[in-house]
Amino acid sequence: MKTGRRLSRTRAAPERDGTGISPGDIADHNGRTALALLRAHGAMTRQELSAHLGLTEPAVTGIMKRLLADGLVLERKRVDAGRYTPAEFALRPDGAHALGLSLRPDGAELILLGLGGEIVAARSLPTPPSQDALAEALEALTTESPTPPLGLGVALAPGCAVDLPVIAGMIGDMPLFSMPDTEAVVNAERLFGLGEPEGGLVVVLIDETVRAGLFIGGKVFRGMHGRAGQIGAMRPGRNHASLNEVAGLAAYRQAEAEGEAALEAWIGRAAGRLLDAVVAISGFVSPGAVLVGGALPDYVIDRLIDQAARDREKQEAYFVAASWIPPIRRTTRDGGGVTLGAAGAPFIERLLPKTM
Numbered sequence: 001m002k003t004g005r006r007l008s009r010t011r012a013a014p015e016r017d018g019t020g021i022s023p024g025d026i027a028d029h030n031g032r033t034a035l036a037l038l039r040a041h042g043a044m045t046r047q048e049l050s051a052h053l054g055l056t057e058p059a060v061t062g063i064m065k066r067l068l069a070d071g072l073v074l075e076r077k078r079v080d081a082g083r084y085t086p087a088e089f090a091l092r093p094d095g096a097h098a099l100g101l102s103l104r105p106d107g108a109e110l111i112l113l114g115l116g117g118e119i120v121a122a123r124s125l126p127t128p129p130s131q132d133a134l135a136e137a138l139e140a141l142t143t144e145s146p147t148p149p150l151g152l153g154v155a156l157a158p159g160c161a162v163d164l165p166v167i168a169g170m171i172g173d174m175p176l177f178s179m180p181d182t183e184a185v186v187n188a189e190r191l192f193g194l195g196e197p198e199g200g201l202v203v204v205l206i207d208e209t210v211r212a213g214l215f216i217g218g219k220v221f222r223g224m225h226g227r228a229g230q231i232g233a234m235r236p237g238r239n240h241a242s243l244n245e246v247a248g249l250a251a252y253r254q255a256e257a258e259g260e261a262a263l264e265a266w267i268g269r270a271a272g273r274l275l276d277a278v279v280a281i282s283g284f285v286s287p288g289a290v291l292v293g294g295a296l297p298d299y300v301i302d303r304l305i306d307q308a309a310r311d312r313e314k315q316e317a318y319f320v321a322a323s324w325i326p327p328i329r330r331t332t333r334d335g336g337g338v339t340l341g342a343a344g345a346p347f348i349e350r351l352l353p354k355t356m
Contacts, residue, residue: 027063027066030053030055030063031066032352034063035072037053038073039191039352040195043088043089045087045089046064046087046089047086049064070095071095071096071147072095072096072115072351073089073091073092073095074090075088076088076090091116092115092116093114093115093116093118094115095115096115096147096150096347096351097113097146097150098150098152098153098343098344098345098346098347099111099113099138099142099151099153099343099346100113100152100153100184100339100340100342100343101339102339102342103155103156103160103162104160105157105159107124107125108125108129108134109123109124109338109339110122110138110141110339111123111343112141113340115347119340121144123141125137131166134170138152138170139170142171142174150346150350151175151176151177151349152167152171152174152177152346153176153178153179153184153341153345154342155180155183155184155339156179156180158208158209159208175349175350177349180229181205182203182211182212182229184337184341184344184345185203185333186203186213186215187341187344187345188331188333188336188337188341188344189201189291189337189341191344191347192333192340193332194289194291197289200216201214201288201289202214202215202278202281202285202287203293203331204277204292205293206247206249206292206293206294206295206301207249207295207296208295209232209244209248210231210243210244211229211230212228212229212231212277214285218354219354231243231277232248234277243273246269246270246273247270247273249296251266267303271303272308272311274308274328275311275315279325282325286324289326289329290326290327290329291328291329291332292304292305292328292329292330292331293330293333293334293335293337294335295335302330305328305329308328
């Protein structure tokens with residue numbers, strides 16, 4: 001794989017077009033695609049890889065030799081294949097590692113993640129983590145890593161003031177990849193959860209604010225100045241409360257403190273406004289899946305989703321807002337898997353195709 005350079009960014013590096021592509025670029029692309037196939041399908045033979053990649057078996061052999069030399073795959077005999085036992089290749093779960101850091105106003109979480117999705121080590125830091133504490137935690141996880149980490153992914157929650165160059169100085173020459181927490185959740189679903197459904201993916205996080213991450217057309221969509229997904233500011237009219245005010249964590253906590261009747265009423269209001277946002281998104285981008293996660297308890301998210309489904313059925317009796325509205329589901333990982341998705345960024349940037 002090509003080595004990365006340190007990046008501190010909120011938008012992707014520009015894609016190269018087809019002009020002037022070198023043999024090295026082609027080899028790098030084929031290696032990334034082969035790794036993605038092994039992640040998605042498990043162990044595969046040369047013949048199977050050849051069919052998926054559209055390459056000859058000798059070409060596949062060359063790709064596998066490079067990946068074996070890099071320690072990213074392993075070769076073994078296929079079990080129960082009859083008299084003929086072909087060699088098969090599998091992803092080596094501990095062949096590469098990356099660091100993930102989730103920064104929130106109420107604290108920070110760090111993990112060391114293996115290529116197979118295993119969390120090797122983790123640290124939690126109090127609010128606000130001091131620079132010394134953060135540097136010490138990063139150094140400890142780097143030391144524990146069986147292989148040199150490919151990079152550090154940093155996921156930022158709204159309202160989290162952070163000096164990324166200072167963090168970059170803590171990790172030496174290791175590449176750094178920064179992103180909003182919603183984009184990290186998209187990464188977690190792509191790599192370790194739902195995958196990449198046809199039509200794309202929308203994730204909605206609910207905590208102090210309500211916001212969305214969009215994966216459309218094989219790419220994360222950020223919009224002008226990275227403002228895409230700021231659905232919390234939506235309101236049905238000038239004199240109405242915003243989605244943040246209706247469905248955010250503060251409104252939930254107030255309803256919960258007032259008892260079940262107040263919570264049930266809040267569920268109705270929040271689900272209706274959440275459905276409005278989903279309908280608006282679906283009318284324009286028609287995603288294959290909409291997932292909801294965040295700081296709310298799982299059972300509360302499930303109640304919101306159930307109520308939104310009932311509201312949608314009622315609407316369809318008299319009003320068709322969009323030709324396709326996907327079912328709303330809970331995120332695969334608790335809370336959305338922000339730290340996991342942050343750690344996935346170095347794998348996406350350095351080992352895997354941007355679209356898998």
